Amino acid sequence: MSLERKDEHDHKGWMETRDLSKVESVYLMTLMYLDKRLRIVDYLELLEDLYYKVNMQMPKSHTEQYGLDNKFWYWYPLYALGSFSTLAYVVAAVSGALLGFYYAPAATSTNGQATIAYNSITFIMTDLNFGFMLRSLHRWSAQVMVAAVFLHMLRVYFTGAYKEPRELNWLLGIVLISLTMVFGYTGYLLPWDQLAFWAGQIGVEMSLSIPLVGEWVAQLIFGGFTPNPATLQRMYILHVFFLPFIVTALIAIHIGIVWMQGIAEPH
Amino acid sequence: MSDTDTDSETETEDAQTDGGGTGIVPPDDETPTWSERKKRKQGLSRLTYEYFERSRREDQDLRQESDYVERDVLGFPAWPHEMIRNLALTSFFVGMIMFLSATMPPHIGPPANSGSTPAIILPDWYLYWSFGLLKLSFLNPELSLLGGQTLMADRTYGVLANVVIVGFIAIVPFLNKGAARRPVEQPFWAAVGVSGVIFAFTIAVLSVKNIVPIGEGLLQDLTFLLPFVGAFITYGILKSMREGYMFNLNRRYYRLRPPK
Amino acid sequence: MADEFMKGFGILVTTSLLWMVTAGWYKTPSFEGDQLLGPAPEEPDIYAQLSLVIGDALLWFGLIAALVFWVVVPMINEFQAYRDERSS
Ligand code: HEM
Numbered sequence: 001m002s003l004e005r006k007d008e009h010d011h012k013g014w015m016e017t018r019d020l021s022k023v024e025s026v027y028l029m030t031l032m033y034l035d036k037r038l039r040i041v042d043y044l045e046l047l048e049d050l051y052y053k054v055n056m057q058m059p060k061s062h063t064e065q066y067g068l069d070n071k072f073w074y075w076y077p078l079y080a081l082g083s084f085s086t087l088a089y090v091v092a093a094v095s096g097a098l099l100g101f102y103y104a105p106a107a108t109s110t111n112g113q114a115t116i117a118y119n120s121i122t123f124i125m126t127d128l129n130f131g132f133m134l135r136s137l138h139r140w141s142a143q144v145m146v147a148a149v150f151l152h153m154l155r156v157y158f159t160g161a162y163k164e165p166r167e168l169n170w171l172l173g174i175v176l177i178s179l180t181m182v183f184g185y186t187g188y189l190l191p192w193d194q195l196a197f198w199a200g201q202i203g204v205e206m207s208l209s210i211p212l213v214g215e216w217v218a219q220l221i222f223g224g225f226t227p228n229p230a231t232l233q234r235m236y237i238l239h240v241f242f243l244p245f246i247v248t249a250l251i252a253i254h255i256g257i258v259w260m261q262g263i264a265e266p267h
Numbered sequence: 268m269s270d271t272d273t274d275s276e277t278e279t280e281d282a283q284t285d286g287g288g289t290g291i292v293p294p295d296d297e298t299p300t301w302s303e304r305k306k307r308k309q310g311l312s313r314l315t316y317e318y319f320e321r322s323r324r325e326d327q328d329l330r331q332e333s334d335y336v337e338r339d340v341l342g343f344p345a346w347p348h349e350m351i352r353n354l355a356l357t358s359f360f361v362g363m364i365m366f367l368s369a370t371m372p373p374h375i376g377p378p379a380n381s382g383s384t385p386a387i388i389l390p391d392w393y394l395y396w397s398f399g400l401l402k403l404s405f406l407n408p409e410l411s412l413l414g415g416q417t418l419m420a421d422r423t424y425g426v427l428a429n430v431v432i433v434g435f436i437a438i439v440p441f442l443n444k445g446a447a448r449r450p451v452e453q454p455f456w457a458a459v460g461v462s463g464v465i466f467a468f469t470i471a472v473l474s475v476k477n478i479v480p481i482g483e484g485l486l487q488d489l490t491f492l493l494p495f496v497g498a499f500i501t502y503g504i505l506k507s508m509r510e511g512y513m514f515n516l517n518r519r520y521y522r523l524r525p526p527k
Numbered sequence: 528m529a530d531e532f533m534k535g536f537g538i539l540v541t542t543s544l545l546w547m548v549t550a551g552w553y554k555t556p557s558f559e560g561d562q563l564l565g566p567a568p569e570e571p572d573i574y575a576q577l578s579l580v581i582g583d584a585l586l587w588f589g590l591i592a593a594l595v596f597w598v599v600v601p602m603i604n605e606f607q608a609y610r611d612e613r614s615s
Contacts, residue, residue, distance in 0.1 A: 077533075083353035084360050091364060112380035121375055136368035144364055146393040157439070157460050160448035167440035174437045184391050197379035198388040202398065209422035226381065259345045264448070363544065370548045374558045387559060 079263065081152035086251060088145035093244065095138040102128060105236035107192050107229040117192040117232060142184055149177050161264035169257045176254060179247050186239040192232055200227030200235075389475065396467050399474030399490075400432070401425035436463075451512045454505035462498035469493050535596030542589030549582030 011032055015025060034040050102124050106116035114122070124131035153173060156162055162170035185203065189196040204227060207217040215225070221238075223230030305316040376385075390398055403425060443456050450457035469490040472479055476486055550563040553575050568575055 077356050079349065080353040080356040083350065084357040087357045087361055088364065091361060107379070110379045110381040112378055112382065114378045118375075118378045125372070125375060132372045133368060136372040137365065139373040140368045140371075141364050143391070143393075144360075144367075146391075150393070154460070154464065158450055158457065160443075160453065160456075162440045163444065163446075163448070164440070170440050171437055174433065178433065181393060181397075184393060188391050191375055192379045193376040194379060194383075194385050195376050195389070197381065198385060199390045202388065202390065202401075205422060206401070206426055209426050211423055227379070255345075263345055263349050366544075367548075371551045376558065 078151070078155040081148050081155055082255075082258070085145055085148040085152055086255065088141045088148055089247070089251065091141040092138055092145060093248075095134055095141065096240070098134055099124065099138055100240060102131065103190070105190065105232050107232045110197060110228060115192055115229075117190065121191045121193075142187060146180055146184055149180050153177060159264065163264075166257075166261060166264060169254060169261070172250060172254050172257070176247070176250055179243060179250070183239065183243050183247065186235040186243065189227075189232065189235045190239065197227050200231055203227075204231075387478065392471070395471035395474045397429055399470035399472075400428040402474060402476070403428060450501075451505050451509050454502050454509065457505055458498040458502040461501040462494035465497040466490075466494040531596045531600050535593040538592040538596075539589045542585040542592070546582045546586040546589070549578045549585075553578055553582070 015028060020028070031040065103120045104116050107118075108115055121135070124135050126132075128134070156170070156173070185199070189200050189203075200222065204218055204222045204225060207221060208214045208225065210217055218225055221234060223234050302316070302320060305313070308316060389395075401422060403421075443453070445453075447453040447456075450460075473486055473490045476483055479486060481489075547563065553571070554565045554567055555562045556565050567579055571579065
């Protein structure tokens, strides 16, 4: 018996009998190649199953469900604020990654001399092609994200969308808005200009005044009891390493929960 | 699937070298049910499965009772209904971000200098509220027992105020329960919300009091007065709107979802 | 009612965005001190003049539009509903 099979499992033969366009046949070839090795189809099936289990039980949009003659409510922009926060976050992440190519978080002094960090910002703003647009985008998307998150919280509050079963998402949201502000704060210190330095000063004093653990917190987060070059280093690592991972993961969970629970009614 | 499987197994028997089929048995009447398979589980996993079965049954019953398809969670599908709308709206706003960036690039000040304190020390605007809470020292209770000393340092007081406010916002869902969702249905909580928003604003203004052209005492009074004014007005308006609004709402809403 | 709210809101947001740009360009002499509401340049060139006029016009247009759609139009509607009720 030959090892070659000549039954309906001959996918090549099956493809030849079909009149496939270039795109279709390349797609099928890739799919088959991957499926042979990774059992893609099994996973697709699982996903599809999941999708139908979750979605087919809530098939109607609210305009259909309530027969709203006025389709306006579907477009009610306040419900898009959560997505807008996400998108602003993405814009900030992309522009931030690009800024990271040109920025170095090094400072040697706090005596009014331009440091490496400060100089890299000036370079970005004045010499780099489109650098000002890059920093501008990063700044504005961060500002807009904070505003959008705050307004999103208000919309959730005033539509009572935090009630059972969505309390957990509300709590997660509180964590998210706090982290968003910390994100903004750590970024604010990075140019290492006067504003940054003195905002750092406020931060240090605030952590120092926490009862019992104040000094420990100041050491951990700011690397000292006044803003100093180590502060800049720590803010940088928080801003480009810790926070991105944490916030991205939390946003994913937040939106995952919304996906499972659906948007609270009524609109 | 199952039929063809058994067929091909017999046909290609001689080609098998490991002496057996795939070992995968398609489900049929003989296949043990879910609960039978879990019968020998003990302890926590047992409890888990028992609860699963209960909740499945509850879902099933709810669905059969209901005259339209729904989950026991009240919600509209986030995908695709909401997200398509959101994508349309948000891409417009991303355009707005780009417009702003192109027209108004950010500022960069002089380099950090610990020797010269600038006249204006400010964080970004969204931290003003927190910054303002640090300036509440005039509210820090003075204890006559301690000879006019305050209970804690002003800054500690400010940091605690931050914790109190964030903590309060966090426990809102556990304080305000029930089915009401719209502001007209719950004038009190809407008023609390409005006063919160106004307070966030006034406390932010208080934080920049050195560049606001109002006397300090007046500003401090306004900071705490305006939220209450806002709350009372909101409460009054919503209460008076309530009857007519609820009638319309109920007509549309409870027609579809009769009260239990 | 919601439609009216959105119309006013849309106009207000768009015009104030554009106003903010003109004010940011021509009425913000420096970062420290007055922003957006600062003094206009002493000797505005033609672009500055044009932008200042357009900025002001947009600002007022937005404010009036908001007033019209949020206050005046709903009031007229209420009034008409009230009159219809009486006449019927
Ligand atoms: C980084 C910040 C945040 C992001 C990216 C985000 C994203 C989202 C998205 C995309 C949704 C879907 C519904 C919608 O767009 O309105 C949502 C819903 C929700 N968010 Fe957020 N959110 C953030 C912060 C917050 C905050 C600060 C809170 C409250 C304290 C919050 C509480 C909620 C709740 C309770 C829901 C469910 C609302 C419903 O089902 O109608 N989120 N979030």
